[in-house]
Amino acid sequence: MSLDSSSSSSSGDEYIEENPNSNPKMVDERFEVLTLTEPVELESNHMGDGSDIVNGSLNRERNGGDEDDDRLQVENQEIFGEEGPSSPSSSGYAGERGSSSATSASRVDEASEIDDNEIREVRNDGSLEGISDSQASSWVPGKRHVDEDDASISWRKRKKHFFILSNSGKPIYSRYGDEHKLAGFSATLQAIISFVENGGDRVKLVKAGKHQVVFLVKGPIYLVCISCTEEPFESLKGQLELIYGQMILILTKSINRCFEKNPKFDMTPLLGGTDVVFSSLIHSFSWNPATFLHAYTCLPLAYATRQAAGAILQDVADSGVLFAILMCKHKVISLVGAQKASLHPDDMLLLSNFVMSSESFRTSESFSPICLPRYNPMAFLYAYVHFLDVDTYLMLLTTSSDAFYHLKDCRIRIEMVLLKSNVLSEVQRSMIDGGMRVEDLPIDPLPRFGSSPHLGHQRPPTDSPERPREPFIGIGGPAGLWHFIYRSIYLDQYVSSEFSPPLNSPRQQKRLYRAYQRLFASMHDKGIGPHKTQFRRDENYVLLCWVTQDFELYAAFDPLADKALAIKTCNRVCQWVKDVENEIFLQGASPFSW
């Protein structure tokens, strides 16, 4: 193990705090604690990442270099950008302070309209900040600010825009404002894209001040994100991919033919009434880890309960149902695929977003054509959807357009079994009990056998000294684990701990979400990665990430957490997850690995 590796990321020079642990040698030793338990995964692959990041920070003031520099900078800004609790909102503007130097050299005239001056206005504009706060806490579905267009100051101040347009420049979707009024703006975006394309090249990213303009071309469909949220380029690109996927889910890729027949084809009527679907997806970019992890999560349930649900779903799947999926909100209770059929986690995300955001599914049972972009982007499947209670819904997917009555019968059978075997009441209970809580992290490994309580919750009669109950200290005092996400690579599933103090407010939760998103992007960065471990500290957290062949662990600690203890805690988390894996993951019948 090289020295670089462990300092990988400590890069202490950026931080206020001078941690004695940042002494490389000591750190190295600390990591070996981790290495002892999982020797294979931690070897090697740290080469040079530390120095890359240092380079990145050297490049920090440089704006408008070539594409590669941008990529590094993005990385760099993302890592060091967030400047602590004094920033008015969790995303965006924290990094704006003292960055007037960044106004230089915006490469595209259009983009330079939105420059730092405007951003400062926003910072002084309390009402706008108010908007972003209320959005975080109580999100209202549907499109807002339809009255705006690109001439509105409020429209220009929005932190994150998403656009879909056709390659002839016709607007298809805009997150804010009326698409038709944005025809001129849309045409400008199209001009930028085709100008670069005419030169035999492809525009991916334009940086203008604190704004990133990310482009994605999908045949005749162009997608653009304009953002000053400081999210990594790869994350924003992934979000555009999901938006495109959501559109394909509604219309299939055969929509391309309409453009072949008529380049000036107006697609907006075809997406009529789907604003809520897109706005709900875009909202999930700021709270749902599935959007960047490309994995799904399960509702915690006793193994036998999930087995019972899986058995009846398997029963109907054998009778000609392609996929049978039982979900509670965005969490899977059980799912079954017909033989050889595999369901991609992104398709599940898009499908559940579509169903949950469309109110009409809650009114009565429905039968609707949908397309699973990763399964077959060209063809419609037919989805029978029925809400069994306010949060729990069943989706039966078939290729046959006239299977409704059969699927209805299947649903009646499934519902009866679920009621009889108490699955639905267990689901309700799990919703109330919640998932894994860092406060419950076992100090010692759980006994392998015997009756285990819900997710191994241990309730000691007295508070142990390691677990002070003060509201702002998580478990373990200085090792204070605040939150974690564990992603099982083999299962395509992740588990995320519940938000515990001090992560109480939606703003704090969104900030952590963004921090994980950056961490994920930096771990998977193809230029300087992939990495195996990463330890970073700023005013808000200590973040520790550990990637092995089997899993990825993302953990957030108190900013004063001790590195050695944090590593130890991560090992305990992994052990804990293994101990309760039968409750938190859908095991065995993984449709992803037939």
Add this chain to the structure above:
Amino acid sequence: MGCASSLPGRSSGRLTGLNNAENSGVPDAKNLRVKLVLLGDSGVGKSCIVLRFVRGQFDPTSKVTVGASFLSQTIALQDSTTVKFEIWDTAGQERYAALAPLYYRGAGVAVIVYDITSPESFTKAQYWVKELQKHGSPDIVMALVGNKADLHENREVPVQDGIDYAEKNGMFFIETSAKTADNINQLFEEIAKRLPRPSSS
């Protein structure tokens, strides 16, 4: 209320939809079962009509229907026959237009809805009438419904236009308000009365 079939000429009422094998218990003359499809432009109030009829509810917040929703409701006529409506409430969005045959195939009744404040929706209703005349069951019972009658101050489609068009096309016509429940039950009772009765054997 007269209960005699108003369509004596039609011999065999095809009451069950296609692909509905398990539901097609032998219909007797006293207990009818019929597949009904609602068609019309988006936002004219198809779902509101159905929810008013089936659940007695009215929700002013607009919820765009996706694909089609399935609901059923049984009514009793004065002659002690019961009619079970299996209702397909289709989405009015353009992208689902091509899929409409999926829902109206085998339907015994089609209710075509427009909004009396929207001439465009009346034009769209005429499109659906033509489509059904071309591709629907030949003995389908069709009703033309002008909804949102409570908004008479904003009326843009005269009652007479609806009456005339319905008459020309052999349809039953009524104006309703899902909001006030005006004429909603009457709509379905009238349809029930017009259903072809299976010849008793």
